[in-house]
Every structure is written in structure tokens, then in C-alpha cells.
Amino acid sequence: MSILVIAEHDNASIVGATLHTVTAAQQMGGDIDLLIAGNGCSVAAQAAAQISGVNRVLLADDISLEGLLAENVANLVVSLAGNYSHVLTAATTFGKNFMPRAAALLDVSQISEISEVISADTFVRPVYAGNAMAKVQSSDSIKLITVRITKFDAVAETGGSATIEAVDAVADSGLSRFVGVSSSESERVELTSAAIVISGGRGMQNGENFHMLESVADKLGAAVGASRAAVDAGFVPNDYQVGQTGKVIAPELYIAVGISGAIQHLAGMKDSKTIVAINKDSEAPIFQVADYGLVADLFVAVPELDKAL
Amino acid sequence: MKVLVGVKRVLDPQVKARVKADKSGIDLTNAKMTMNPFCENAVEEAIRLREAGTVEEVVALSIGAAKSEETLRNALALGADRAILVLTDDVLEPLAIAKIIKAMVEKENPDLVLVGKQAIDDECNQTGQMVSALLGWPQATFASKLEIVDGTAQVTREVDSGLETINVNMPAVISADLRLNEPRYASLPNVMKAKRKPLEKIDISDLGLDTANRMTTLEVMEPPARASGVMVENVAELVEKLRNEAKVI
Numbered sequence A: 001m002s003i004l005v006i007a008e009h010d011n012a013s014i015v016g017a018t019l020h021t022v023t024a025a026q027q028m029g030g031d032i033d034l035l036i037a038g039n040g041c042s043v044a045a046q047a048a049a050q051i052s053g054v055n056r057v058l059l060a061d062d063i064s065l066e067g068l069l070a071e072n073v074a075n076l077v078v079s080l081a082g083n084y085s086h087v088l089t090a091a092t093t094f095g096k097n098f099m100p101r102a103a104a105l106l107d108v109s110q111i112s113e114i115s116e117v118i119s120a121d122t123f124v125r126p127v128y129a130g131n132a133m134a135k136v137q138s139s140d141s142i143k144l145i146t147v148r149i150t151k152f153d154a155v156a157e158t159g160g161s162a163t164i165e166a167v168d169a170v171a172d173s174g175l176s177r178f179v180g181v182s183s184s185e186s187e188r189v190e191l192t193s194a195a196i197v198i199s200g201g202r203g204m205q206n207g208e209n210f211h212m213l214e215s216v217a218d219k220l221g222a223a224v225g226a227s228r229a230a231v232d233a234g235f236v237p238n239d240y241q242v243g244q245t246g247k248v249i250a251p252e253l254y255i256a257v258g259i260s261g262a263i264q265h266l267a268g269m270k271d272s273k274t275i276v277a278i279n280k281d282s283e284a285p286i287f288q289v290a291d292y293g294l295v296a297d298l299f300v301a302v303p304e305l306d307k308a309l
Numbered sequence B: 001m002k003v004l005v006g007v008k009r010v011l012d013p014q015v016k017a018r019v020k021a022d023k024s025g026i027d028l029t030n031a032k033m034t035m036n037p038f039c040e041n042a043v044e045e046a047i048r049l050r051e052a053g054t055v056e057e058v059v060a061l062s063i064g065a066a067k068s069e070e071t072l073r074n075a076l077a078l079g080a081d082r083a084i085l086v087l088t089d090d091v092l093e094p095l096a097i098a099k100i101i102k103a104m105v106e107k108e109n110p111d112l113v114l115v116g117k118q119a120i121d122d123e124c125n126q127t128g129q130m131v132s133a134l135l136g137w138p139q140a141t142f143a144s145k146l147e148i149v150d151g152t153a154q155v156t157r158e159v160d161s162g163l164e165t166i167n168v169n170m171p172a173v174i175s176a177d178l179r180l181n182e183p184r185y186a187s188l189p190n191v192m193k194a195k196r197k198p199l200e201k202i203d204i205s206d207l208g209l210d211t212a213n214r215m216t217t218l219e220v221m222e223p224p225a226r227a228s229g230v231m232v233e234n235v236a237e238l239v240e241k242l243r244n245e246a247k248v249i
């Protein structure tokens, strides 16, 4: 058995999600190869070779992989998949984009967002916004899997000594073109890797008021997140969204401020180790999952919290 | 231009799913069912393209049991021109659904296939990607903005790092994110009109496709429950507990 993990990187370093995915691969058993695909990504391959538990790094460095368009990445994965029993990637927007495409081309089902490895062919995955866990067994000869990273620890970024081997990229499909990406500039830690997250909801009233949360975040070394209502209202950009359709996170501490606690929001944060809820409505469902609940007006409580830290 | 929109009937998002006592699945007896929210965005976008004159015909497609007709009637009430229901009592995996959608694309020849980015029940987030793979078409997933320019689709996608823009050839498959648009409600007259709009039923066995599932659900379990928490009186007590009890700050 051997396993191919498709890594996520920014050409220079490896995204944390990949380290969690390697752990899931280890639980399936077998040699682990890591694929670094991109345009100008050889430095990332050097970093990948250090990751603990990796056997070989496959490097596909080609102009056709600029922007990592799903068509070209999927074709590359298909060209390599025949050598493996399992192909894994993190269930990030990168992984969710190309992996089902590769699965269909290989005529296999994809097993989405596994949260537990039972054996090499049996996995647990959350369904219905995390309100149920399905244990599924796959009969496909190659298993294409996306991994819910909050459910697996990260392997060490260093300590490994994998070999790096170049592999051929596939020709550009010509079907699509990468135009650009706009990211919200932030000096703060990234939401999915932060140990502490403070999120605001509709109760924040406007984007200006998020500065109160940012101030607390800076003192705690935390990331700032938001509910969908806050994103839809334009208080903060889309990449802040936590939930069923945003990011799924499980920090050590999650502080929900002015968030009611809808099923879809809980789906993205209820695995956090400690949950704090600050809400003026004592009936808000968020209190049902909170370890510490504070019924208070956030415009009083948050500045107080800021001062107390 | 013609658009084919995939719509799925799911448990209403406001309803909390309950696991069956025998762990075989989710109890949907008498549960409130509705159109998958992301499919509402897909339908809305198709209708807006028709209202803008870019598209002439919107065809809604659902694969499922006879009750899925309700979901299709809803799509017709929202403005789809006609509907196709591929009948099956089996719960199919996205790969099988994608093979059926491909067969319907070959029958209907649309210029665009719109689907939701994920269904809120099984949350696979696969179907659109698989349909485009099987057709050899480009894909634009998690779309929050769509513009058709010079026979190509310019799509803004919601990705983990922010917003990404790609440009894809047509025909294409596009999967809708929630911020693509704000779906309308069907008016009563439109609900009445929808009852007379054409709805074609096709039995899955007539398609001659291999739709066998590759996965077996061994059991469906309740998620682990969280231990119940405590209410604190004030910020000072909260900070004290976070420092000394939870030890997280």
C-alpha cells in the first residue's frame, strides 16, 4: 500500500492543513508520497522534504499549474493515481475543488471530509452539519479522500528527509484561465491554524465595531472570525466565515460574540476545546455548547474583557 | 443560451437531523423537506440570466424519489421553464448523480450547468466537479459572482484565502455559493402557474447507466455530546476561569 498526499503550499512553504492530512495518511498505513504541484514551487518542495513521515516528494513545477486550476491539477493527479491505494488532500477549498474531478475521471467515488480512520477502507465522516456521523466503507480500488483537518493532529514540520523527484506536469487543458486572487490583508494568525479565535456576529452591528474584537485578538494572539450574518452584512470579508459553508475550526479557545449559535455556525466551531459565548439573550442556542456563558451587552463586555487582559 | 440546473430535495436547514435508533441513517419520517439552499442560489442565478436576456431557457433537473416533484415545482414557481425528474428510490452517490446529469446534458445540450456547491444533508461537495469532469468541460466552483462575457464565464470564487477570479470557456459547470445572489420567494400566482408547466419523468432504469454505489454506510451515529458548561456573572469571573480553570489564556 502506498499513499499520495496532495500538498497545499504558497510556493515557499507548506500550508498547515497538509501536516494534518499526513497524520490521517499514517493512520491508513503505507509509504507516504507528497505531491507539490505549482508554478515556481521548488522551494516548497524543499520544505516538504523535511516533513516527518514523508517518503518521497513529487515535484510538478510547470507553467500549466499557475493558479492551480482544477482541470490541470485533476489531470495531474489522475496521471499519478495508478501507483497508489489512497490519494488524500485536506478538505480546504483547494482540495474540494480538484479532488472530485479527479475521482470522476478515475471512475471512483470520493470520500468527503473524513473525521476518523477506522481501517484502510472504512472511515467516519460528519453529515447534516455535524449532527450525525456516518461510518462508511469504500469498495473502490483507489480511494480518493478529503480530510477534515481539525480531527487529526499535525505531524512535525521537520525531522524528515524525503527525496525529491520531478514528475511531468500534464498539458494545459485550455478550458480555463486564472485571473487573480484578492485576499484580505491581515497581520493576524490565520483562522484555521489559530489557537484562539474570537468571532463576531450580527450583534456587532457594523464592520467598525469589529475593531473591538481585533484589539482583544491582538492581546491574545488570536484570529478574528465571523458568522455568516456578519459576512453577508458586509462587516467583514468572506474568508472570516466560520461554519458549515465557511471554515471548520477547532481552536483551544473560541469566543463567540453576538452570535446566536445557529446549527450551521455550530458546525464550524463546536469541536473547539473551550467555547465562550457572550450574548445579551440568555436563550441564545450558543449557550448550549458554551463552556462559559456570559449574558451581557457586548458593547460593555468586550471593552471590559480587553481591559482585563 | 440554455441552462440546466440541478436541484436536490433535502431536510430543511432549520430542522435538526435526528439519527435513527437502529443507526441506519437519519429519520426523515414526516420531516420538513425543502430545496437545498445552494440549489436555490443556482436556480436564482439561472433565472436572472434569463431575465437579463442572456439565457432563453431554464430547465430544472432533480434525481430522486417521486416526492422530488415538489422541489421541481418549487423551481418552476421560481421561474424555471420546465423540469425533468429522474426517478429512483435509491440514495445515489455523487458519481452516480453526475453520470445521470451528464446523460441529461447530452439529451438537452445546455450551454451551462448550474448546481449548488454542496447539499446540506450529505455535504459531499462533489457533484458539480464530477459532472464537468465527465463532460470534459471546465468547472467554476463556489461561485459568488458570475458574468458571461464574449462567450466565456468570468467567475469569482469564495476560497479560503479570500476571493479568486477565473475565466472559463463555455459550456461549463458552475457551482453556486450562498453569496452568489439572494434567492426570491415564489409568489402565489407563480406557484399556481408552476402546476401547469411541463415536467418530464424518466425512470432511472431507462438510462442504462451503471449507478451502483461504491460505498456502504455501516452505521450512522450521534456526534459526541459536549459536557454542559457554566454561566459566569461578569467579565472578571470569565477571565479568572479562562486563566485558572480552562488554562487557555
Ligand SMILES: Cc1cc2nc3c(=O)[nH]c(=O)nc-3n(C[C@H](O)[C@H](O)[C@H](O)COP(=O)(O)OP(=O)(O)OC[C@H]3O[C@@H](n4cnc5c(N)ncnc54)[C@H](O)[C@@H]3O)c2cc1C
Residues within 6 Å of the ligand: A200, A201, A202, A203, A204, A226, A227, A228, A229, A230, A241, A242, A243, A244, A245, A246, A247, A257, A258, A259, A260, A261, A262, A263, A264, A265, A268, A278, A279, A280, A281, A284, A296, A297, A298, A299, B013, B037, B038, B120
Ligand atoms: C445552507 C446554510 C448554510 C449556512 N452556513 C453558515 C455558516 O457557514 N456560518 C454561519 O455562521 N452561518 C451560516 N448560516 C446562517 C445561519 O443559519 C445563521 O443565520 C447565522 O449563523 C446567524 O448569524 P448570527 O448568529 O451572527 O446572527 P443572529 O442569528 O441574528 O444572532 C445575533 C445574536 O447577537 C445577539 N446580540 C445582538 N446584539 C447584542 C449585543 N449588543 N450584545 C450581545 N449580544 C447581542 C443576539 O442576541 C443574537 O443572539 C447558514 C445558513 C444556511 C441556510
Ligand SMILES: Cc1cc2nc3c(=O)[nH]c(=O)nc-3n(C[C@H](O)[C@H](O)[C@H](O)COP(=O)(O)OP(=O)(O)OC[C@H]3O[C@@H](n4cnc5c(N)ncnc54)[C@H](O)[C@@H]3O)c2cc1C
Residues within 6 Å of the ligand: A127, A128, A132, A134, B005, B006, B007, B008, B009, B025, B026, B036, B038, B039, B042, B061, B062, B063, B064, B091, B092, B093, B094, B097, B114, B115, B116, B117, B118, B119, B120, B121, B122, B123, B124, B125, B126, B127, B128, B213, B215, B216, B217, B220
Ligand atoms: C447518513 C447518511 C447515510 C447515507 N448512506 C448512503 C449509502 O449508504 N449509500 C448511498 O448511496 N448514499 C448514501 N447517502 C446519501 C448520498 O451519499 C448523497 O445523497 C449523495 O451522495 C449526494 O451527495 P450530495 O447531495 O451531498 O452531493 P453534493 O455534491 O454536495 O451536491 C451538490 C449539488 O449537486 C446537485 N445534486 C446533488 N444531488 C442531486 C440530485 N439528486 N438531483 C439533482 N441535483 C443534485 C445539486 O445542485 C447539489 O446542490 C447517505 C447520506 C447520509 C446523510
